[in-house]
Amino acid sequence: MDVIDLLMAHRSIRKFSDEPIDDGTIERIIAAGFAAATSSNLQGTTVIRVRDAETRRRIAELAGGQTYVETAGAFFVWCADLHRSAMACEIGGGAFEPGVTEHFVIATVDCALAAQNAVVAAESLGLGICYIGGIRNDPAQMTELLELPEQVMPLFGLCIGHPAQDPQRKPRLPLTITLKEERYDDSGDRVGIGEYDETMRAYYRERTGGKVDRAWSTDMSALLGKESRPHMRGYLDSQGFRFR
Amino acid sequence: MDVIDLLMAHRSIRKFSDEPIDDGTIERIIAAGFAAATSSNLQGTTVIRVRDAETRRRIAELAGGQTYVETAGAFFVWCADLHRSAMACEIGGGAFEPGVTEHFVIATVDCALAAQNAVVAAESLGLGICYIGGIRNDPAQMTELLELPEQVMPLFGLCIGHPAQDPQRKPRLPLTITLKEERYDDSGDRVGIGEYDETMRAYYRERTGGKVDRAWSTDMSALLGKESRPHMRGYLDSQGFRFR
Numbered sequence: 001m002d003v004i005d006l007l008m009a010h011r012s013i014r015k016f017s018d019e020p021i022d023d024g025t026i027e028r029i030i031a032a033g034f035a036a037a038t039s040s041n042l043q044g045t046t047v048i049r050v051r052d053a054e055t056r057r058r059i060a061e062l063a064g065g066q067t068y069v070e071t072a073g074a075f076f077v078w079c080a081d082l083h084r085s086a087m088a089c090e091i092g093g094g095a096f097e098p099g100v101t102e103h104f105v106i107a108t109v110d111c112a113l114a115a116q117n118a119v120v121a122a123e124s125l126g127l128g129i130c131y132i133g134g135i136r137n138d139p140a141q142m143t144e145l146l147e148l149p150e151q152v153m154p155l156f157g158l159c160i161g162h163p164a165q166d167p168q169r170k171p172r173l174p175l176t177i178t179l180k181e182e183r184y185d186d187s188g189d190r191v192g193i194g195e196y197d198e199t200m201r202a203y204y205r206e207r208t209g210g211k212v213d214r215a216w217s218t219d220m221s222a223l224l225g226k227e228s229r230p231h232m233r234g235y236l237d238s239q240g241f242r243f244r
Numbered sequence: 245m246d247v248i249d250l251l252m253a254h255r256s257i258r259k260f261s262d263e264p265i266d267d268g269t270i271e272r273i274i275a276a277g278f279a280a281a282t283s284s285n286l287q288g289t290t291v292i293r294v295r296d297a298e299t300r301r302r303i304a305e306l307a308g309g310q311t312y313v314e315t316a317g318a319f320f321v322w323c324a325d326l327h328r329s330a331m332a333c334e335i336g337g338g339a340f341e342p343g344v345t346e347h348f349v350i351a352t353v354d355c356a357l358a359a360q361n362a363v364v365a366a367e368s369l370g371l372g373i374c375y376i377g378g379i380r381n382d383p384a385q386m387t388e389l390l391e392l393p394e395q396v397m398p399l400f401g402l403c404i405g406h407p408a409q410d411p412q413r414k415p416r417l418p419l420t421i422t423l424k425e426e427r428y429d430d431s432g433d434r435v436g437i438g439e440y441d442e443t444m445r446a447y448y449r450e451r452t453g454g455k456v457d458r459a460w461s462t463d464m465s466a467l468l469g470k471e472s473r474p475h476m477r478g479y480l481d482s483q484g485f486r487f488r
Contacts, residue, residue: 002368003247003250003364003365003368004272004273004276004365004368004369006247007276007279007280007361007364007365008275008276008279009279010279010280010281012281027419027423028248029248030419030422030423031252031416031419032248032251032252034416034417034419034422035251035252035253035254035413035416036251036254036360036363037254037256037363037373037375039375039377040377040463040467041414041460041463042464042467043416043417043422045422046421046422046423046424046428047422047423047424048424048425048426048427048428049423049424049425049426050426051425051426052426055426079428082468083428083430084417084421084430084433084437085464085468086468087430087433087434087437088437088460088461088464088465088468089461089464089465089468089469091434091437091438091441091461092459092460092461092462092463092464092465092466093462093465094464094465094466094468094469095465095469096468096469097468097469097470097471100471100472100473100474100476101473101476101477101480102380102471102472102473102474102476103468103472105352105380105399105476106377106472108349108352108353108356109352109356109399109400112352112353112356112357112360113356113359113360115357116280116356116357116360116361117251117360117364119280119281120247120251120361120364121247121248121251124246124247124248125248129281131281131283133283133284133350136346136349145427146426146427146428147427147428147429148428149428149430152428155349155353156353169279170285172275172278172279172287173278173287173328175271175274175275175278177328178274178278178287178289178290178291179271179274179290179291179292179293180290180291180292180293181292181293181295182292182293182294182295182296182299182390183292183389183390183391184290184292184323184327184390184391184392184393184396185391186327186328186331186393189328189331190331190335193328193331193332193335194335197335215336216285216332216336217332217333217335217336218336218337219284219285219336220286220329220332220333220336220338221332221333221336221337221338221339222336222338223284223286224326224329224330224332224333224338224340224341224347225333225338225339225340225341226341227341227344227346228344228346228347228350229344229345229346230344230346232344232345232346232349233345233487233488236345243477243487244477
């Protein structure tokens with residue numbers, strides 16, 4: 001399969017068969033993840049594989065009842081990690097400067113790049129994946145469950161498993177508005193969003209036999225009109241990410 | 245080529261031939277980027293392609309003299325973008341709540357996932373890439389140059405081009421410390437970092453004919469012992485990312 005075709009075929013899988021994935025395959029997938037670029041070789045990422053059924057049940061619940069966290073062949077929590085960096089500083093004879101906003105940005109980006117590489121690796125083997133942003137519903141509980149030290153933030157979960165469904169891929173915003181030339185010119189964005197609203201309406205209608213007919217901009221209003229996860233700043237402060 | 249082999253073969257390319265990349269190929273690469281997962285379908289990413297030679301020269305300079313920003317077949321600035329989301333809220337009849345920490349996390353992760361997919365797409369076509377974190381040296385200047393509105397942050401640059409060098413890939417931290425089981429247990433991390441320090445020493449010695457012999461932990465001390473990019477919080481505040 002052509003790699004670009006593989007990337008274009010991505011859709012989240014939320015129903016998995018109980019076929020297991022062997023540990024060697026998991027290690028290949030995660031190693032491929034860490035082969036991604038990392039800012040100044042910081043490697044600000046730690047992956048925690050959770051096998052324990054009760055822990056997975058708790059995480060599924062914290063994530064808002066996402067039961068596939070329990071049933072996927074493998075489940076991981078991807079963490080933005082500066083704790084190891086702090087340890088490296090100590091070993092290297094330097095002081096670690098905590099709470100720097102830029103370091104949070106580096107670790108978050110590092111972690112996402114590595115995870116996406118792992119996702120591509122998994123999908124290339126015919127496996128399906130689902131990111132679980134819902135673990136940020138209660139990061140303090142996640143921190144307790146996984147015994148995360150300060151300077152480690154649970155960024156998202158990731159289910160990997162053998163797909164037991166074949167959902168349609170979701171259309172994306174047109175490149176006419178997401179890929180710009182030379183500067184940020186948003187003069188065509190309203191038209192582009194209008195077109196995409198229609199595309200998403202058609203997508204939902206088709207998937208639900210006409211029952212759901214919802215525009216993207218309506219979804220965005222519902223999502224962003226409220227302060228999502230208002231605990232986030234306080235939680236990050238308590239973990240030592242102080243945004244100074 | 246096996247996809248996992250492709251991912252494992254990644255190394256940053258900092259020297260490009262002047263062979264151009266046609267626009268159709270660029271569009272395929274960026275579309276593959278946007279096919280990555282996105283939190284709640286937010287798609288908090290905008291890519292700005294910069295062709296203008298003078299703008300690229302300015303960006304290369306702002307990034308600390310990274311001349312390959314000028315010479316790569318194509319150069320992009322990847323932005324974490326909530327401006328379009330705000331526009332969608334307006335169209336959808338809702339209010340956009342600015343400055344929410346969680347929304348910054350969502351847009352940053354979305355942007356990194358999409359960029360990494362684009363990187364894999366480019367590398368699958370035999371192209372080479374280099375992320376340019378150095379654009380965060382002066383995000384305010386970047387913002388002016390690219391006319392970024394509030395709620396848009398230039399997260400990193402990306403060079404894509406035909407490689408004119410074939411560097412070694414850089415070793416990564418051992419999975420024994422970056423992939424953990426069940427919980428964050430760092431009891432083996434000092435040993436793992438020590439091993440990796442030796443690995444990196446050998447890597448530098450080999451690349452420099454013995455001239456450089458530097459441990460990873462030494463690099464991390466130098467990197468993290470100072471407040472990197474201390475302007476970052478103030479800049480993000482001024483762009484409306486207020487971390488509340």
